Amino acid sequence: MSKIDILSIRKQFPILHQKVNGKPLVYFDNAATAQKPLSVIVALNTYYTRDNANIHRAAHTLAARSTEMFEDTRKTIQAFINAREVEECIFTKGVTESINLVAQTWGRKFLQAGDEVIITSMEHHSNIVPWQMICEEKGTILKIIPINDAGELLMDEYEKLLSPKTKMVACVWVSNALGTINPVKEIIEKAHAVGAKVLLDGAQACSHLDVDVQVLDCDFLAISSHKLYGPTGVGVLYGKRELLEAMPPYQGGGEMIKEVSFERTTYNDIPYKFEAGTPNIADVIAFKYALDFVNELGKENIRNHENELLHYLVNGLLTLNETNVMSSGVETHKQIKLIGTAKEKVSVQSFIIEGMHHFDVGMMLDARGIAVRTGHHCTQPLMNCLGLDGTVRASFSVYNTKEEIDVLVEAVKSIIKRK
Ligand code: PLP
Numbered sequence: 001m002s003k004i005d006i007l008s009i010r011k012q013f014p015i016l017h018q019k020v021n022g023k024p025l026v027y028f029d030n031a032a033t034a035q036k037p038l039s040v041i042v043a044l045n046t047y048y049t050r051d052n053a054n055i056h057r058a059a060h061t062l063a064a065r066s067t068e069m070f071e072d073t074r075k076t077i078q079a080f081i082n083a084r085e086v087e088e089c090i091f092t093k094g095v096t097e098s099i100n101l102v103a104q105t106w107g108r109k110f111l112q113a114g115d116e117v118i119i120t121s122m123e124h125h126s127n128i129v130p131w132q133m134i135c136e137e138k139g140t141i142l143k144i145i146p147i148n149d150a151g152e153l154l155m156d157e158y159e160k161l162l163s164p165k166t167k168m169v170a171c172v173w174v175s176n177a178l179g180t181i182n183p184v185k186e187i188i189e190k191a192h193a194v195g196a197k198v199l200l201d202g203a204q205a206c207s208h209l210d211v212d213v214q215v216l217d218c219d220f221l222a223i224s225s226h227k228l229y230g231p232t233g234v235g236v237l238y239g240k241r242e243l244l245e246a247m248p249p250y251q252g253g254g255e256m257i258k259e260v261s262f263e264r265t266t267y268n269d270i271p272y273k274f275e276a277g278t279p280n281i282a283d284v285i286a287f288k289y290a291l292d293f294v295n296e297l298g299k300e301n302i303r304n305h306e307n308e309l310l311h312y313l314v315n316g317l318l319t320l321n322e323t324n325v326m327s328s329g330v331e332t333h334k335q336i337k338l339i340g341t342a343k344e345k346v347s348v349q350s351f352i353i354e355g356m357h358h359f360d361v362g363m364m365l366d367a368r369g370i371a372v373r374t375g376h377h378c379t380q381p382l383m384n385c386l387g388l389d390g391t392v393r394a395s396f397s398v399y400n401t402k403e404e405i406d407v408l409v410e411a412v413k414s415i416i417k418r419k
Contacts, residue, residue, distance in 0.1 A: 004297070004305040009399050012037040012293075016399060023369030026404045031176050031204060031348050031395035032373050033226045037293050040230060043286040055281055056255065056272075070281055073288040074271070077236050080291050081221065082212040085241055090271040091279055094235035095203040096126040098222035099170070101237055101274060102199055103130035105247040106220075107168070113139030115167045118196075120145040120153055120182070121385050122175040125378045127201045131170055140167075147385065151178035151340040159190060166196040173205035177377040177393065178340030179310075179348030181209065188218055197243070203227050207397070208306065208346040210299050213238055229397075230290030231283035237274070244270045251276040302398045306347035309396040309405060313349055314338065316409035320416065334416040339391045350377075350391035353416055358390040361415060365392075368411045 010016055013035050018025050027035060047069075053062035055070050078086045092098045107130075111117070117131050121144055135142045143166075145158045162169075169191040173184050188198045199220040202211065207228045213221055220243070225234035239247075249256050249267055253276035258266040267273050294302065317336050339350040353361055362374035375390045376383045383389060394408060 003301045004398060006305075006399070006401055009297070010401075012039070013399050014038060014041070020369040020371070021367050026368075026370040026407050028394040028396065028400065028404070028408065029371045029373050030397040030400075031227070031377075031393065033232065034207065034229045034397050035399070036229055036231065036290070039289040039293060040286045043289045044231065044282055047282045047285050051285075052282070054278055066281060066285075069285045069288070070279070073284050073291075076288045076291045077223070080211065080295070081206075081223070081236075081238055082214050083238055084214060087270045088238055088241055088244065090237045090239070090244070090274045091284055092235040092237050092274075093233055093280070094226070095124075095201060095222040095224040096235075098220075098235050098237035099127055099199065099201065100130045101250045102220050102222075102239070102247075103134045105250050105274075106197070106243065107131070107134035107138070107140075109246070109248055111135070111138045111140045111167055114165065115140045116143055116161075116163070116165045117141070117168045117170060118143045118145060118158070118161050118166055118191075119170050120172060121147045122151065122153075122178060122180065122182075122379060122382045123170075123172050124176055124201065124203065125380070126203075127170050127172055127199075128381065131168075141165075144381075145171075147382075150342050151175065151180045152342045152344075153180075153182055153187075155183065155186065158187065162190055162194045162196070164194055166191065166194050168197050168199065170199040170201070172201040172203075174203075174208065174346050174348075175340070175379075175382075176204050176348065177350055177379045177382055177391065178342065179345040179350075179395075180340060180342040181205070181344040181346060183344075184218070185216060188216060192217070204346065204348070207294065208299070208303055219243055225283065225287040225290060228287075228290055229293055230287040231280075233280050234283045234287050241270065244274070249273050249276070253277045297398060303346075305398055306396050306400075309400055309402065310345065310347040310349060312402050313394060313396075313405050313408070316405060317349075317351060317412065320409065320413055336412065336416065339386065339388065347396035348393065349395075350393045352388065352391055353412070356415070358392045361392045361412075364415050365408070365411055368407070370408055370411055372408075 053066045055067040191198045197219040203224045221238040223236040226232040256276040358374040373393045
């Protein structure tokens with residue numbers, strides 16, 4: 001049993017208490033973005049009504065206050081992922097920018113023609129396209145780890161792909177389309193054994209799983225605030241100090257310099273070397289409140305609650321299939337097929353309904369106030385591997401309830417009736 005006080009949690013999310021299309025909102029699109037607790041919303045408001053000033057540069061009180069709060073978030077994220085040093089945490093716009101930063105700086109400096117980068121079949125486009133871009137520029141070869149029908153990586157195939165030519169393994173920790181938790185510790189150990197670096201896309205993992213970059217020993221980890229109950233437009237790139245120091249800057253401008261003359265510029269130390277220009281100060285500051293929210297609840301409690309929801313949904317959907325067949329002896333309803341049935345999963349469930357387009361299903365659910373995601377989930381190559389053009393995806397957060405899942409299952413039941 002989970003130790004979550006669901007009523008008090010839901011009270012902290014004002015957006016949940018509304019009607020959509022005349023029905024109470026059921027928000028099951030959390031893998032796309034999580035809703036924000038009041039503490040985050042209030043922090044944004046407070047910052048702009050009381051503290052707004054540009055950071056790091058001025059002597060005045062508001063600037064000092066803003067700087068302190070901004071750097072406080074950096075300390076909080078350092079503790080959240082157990083980075084050895086606070087300077088190893090760089091603020092970005094999100095996971096997409098974090099990965100582009102590594103591809104464009106580390107990749108440009110360290111990849112050569114004939115080198116190999118390995119990714120998986122279940123990557124989000126943001127962990128495919130940046131590598132394709134740099135591989136094309138450098139003559140580096142991109143290799144892909146295949147998956148089985150359940151949506152699990154074929155680790156034997158991964159081992160076959162590894163060689164001294166492998167320079168980077170860039171891998172999604174948790175699949176946004178399938179919910180699969182990849183065995184990243186093993187992936188990292190095997191990559192390091194051939195001298196390769198590892199970047200983890202932590203977009204989906206960080207809100208559900210315990211994160212300890214020192215135990216994992218990953219070289220880079222990309223994190224997104226908006227998947228973690230924080231504001232959009234903020235992310236973090238964690239990188240090991242020696243790697244970040246060896247990498248050239250990403251963008252040039254203010255803040256990332258030590259000294260500039262027309263002849264020559266010297267660069268700032270990490271993390272500022274990678275933070276050119278005025279950052280997203282307010283949202284970074286509010287992100288701390290999202291991390292506090294997660295810390296106060298505890299990842300284990302969150303995970304237990306979400307896993308209960310996942311199993312409840314899976315049982316509900318599978319029971320619809322069974323009762324359809326059993327009640328009449330023949331199949332009288334459209335069947336539901338679950339997509340993503342890995343043994344190790346987070347609370348994300350994709351499915352399709354035979355003979356129906358996922359978009360139509362999404363529209364019918366929306367008419368009942370239920371928000372799910374439909375489409376390829378920015379994983380077109382994965383959809384191609386699965387022979388699909390898209391799925392319906394329900395993804396749960398800590399504020400979701402079994403009663404909401406009942407609403408979804410009832411809605412699916414009425415949709416699958418054969419006409
Ligand atoms: N990677 C995965 C697995 C995702 O689910 C997402 C967002 O959906 C991203 C990357 C992109 O993250 P961001 O929106 O922070 O750029």
